[in-house]
């Protein structure tokens with residue numbers, strides 16, 4: 001758990017205009033491509049989908065915990081996104097996310 005935090009794998013992507021943010025947490029197993037997008041309520045990883053959404057065995061996945069720990073330890077890397085970058089990111093993430101994470105269009 002803490003190894004995710006200690007190697008500074010948690011970033012905050014923040015929209016400079018609205019101040020909205022989400023966490024980008026790099027996984028441990030599959031290199032740089034294994035990056036999940038979390039908020040306090042959702043994560044794009046398969047474990048969240050299985051253990052939290054479906055079976056309700058857990059309240060959080062390890063990425064969400066890592067994000068919370070990173071906040072409390074002040075070990076976050078903050079990346080400011082311009083509006084167009086933010087939209088691109090959301091579009092990209094929406095495709096990767098399982099159904100419960102999809103935002104309603106509107």
Ligand SMILES: [Zn+2]
Pocket residue numbers: 036038043044045047048061062063064
């Ligand atoms: Zn996760």
